[in-house]
Amino acid sequence: MPHIIYVHGFNSSEFSFKSQQIKARLEALGKSEQFSCPRLPWQPHKAVILLEQKIEELLALKQTVALIGSSLGGFYSAYLSAKYDLKAVLVNPAVEAPTLLRDYLGIQTNPYTFEQYELAEEHMWELEALDRPVCAAKNLWLMLQEEDEVLNYRAALERFPEVARLTCEPGGDHSFIDFERFIDDILRFVGFKVDL
Template sequence: MNIWYLHGFRSSAKSPKVKAMQQAFPSCHVRGISYTPHSPVVAEEILINEYEKLIGKDDVLIVVGTSLGGFWARWLASELPIQSLMINPSLHPDKTLETGEFTVYGEFNEMIKVTNKDLQDFNHYKVTSQPYGECQVALAMDDEVLDSASTAKELEGIYLIHKFDTGTHRFTDFERIFPVIEQMVGK
């Protein structure tokens, strides 16, 4: 069993959430995927290449993604027979991201650049049909970055939605999501 963590914008594969999941799910191969979530064409290439490495081995995969990582977790489940958990997903990064240069949290020397082309390219990756795989959603209803009520309304009736009163955008007290992941692992 493989669990991937897809970080959000300005984060990295070194997120503490990866270590927390490794400790909580020691029988699973848990790893953070190093990719460029803000650059759709590059992100697709990296994620598909990583998936192809699993084929023929232990190809059972659960993808957990936060914010922009949730966008990519949803897209992967629309393309592949996987399970995904979107945490406070950014459903419309073409509208919610800004262009410019940004530092990565905790990575003082790393800069990322978002261009108008990146924002336009997101439109090619928006999910408009039923997923091939299975998706679930976890929302912190006090998300200060994305409107969780609007996200819930948009995804209602499509995916199972788990609502949490608190957690903010970064989903603090991340271990509260572990029962959902545990249920997915048990399938």
């Protein structure tokens, strides 16, 4: 049975809506200890180090690890999936993060934690160091909604032309509307036995 790490997005936190939905479902299944959603530092390099430490701790305990990443968390999850050969569900992933986040350079305030910080060009270089991982198609489920107002969904299709499972829906938005429809299937994809 895997341990799921939910990797939240840019200016999000462990209280992101999708992470709370997954956490609640695992609690209902009596599997709450198989879930974590660490609060990530805003600096990409530090965020990835934190995630790598968590993954390596779990692997050292002979745990299987799976990732669910949304937006920038999907960008990080793809890199980590490639590095550690992990199953990963990428939800509206920010595959062009080093380019996209240049629009946010300057002072930021996280709406969840109210932390203020300054996003700088050096952080784009940190993202570039994580870009274009070579992921095993068998490990990936790519989830996209075409009316994502933040990202161009076609970029993810081009970046990951072969995946184990693809969900690409018309409409929707960057949050992935009605995500909860897929939670049990996601749990099955990463290795849980979920009764119908």
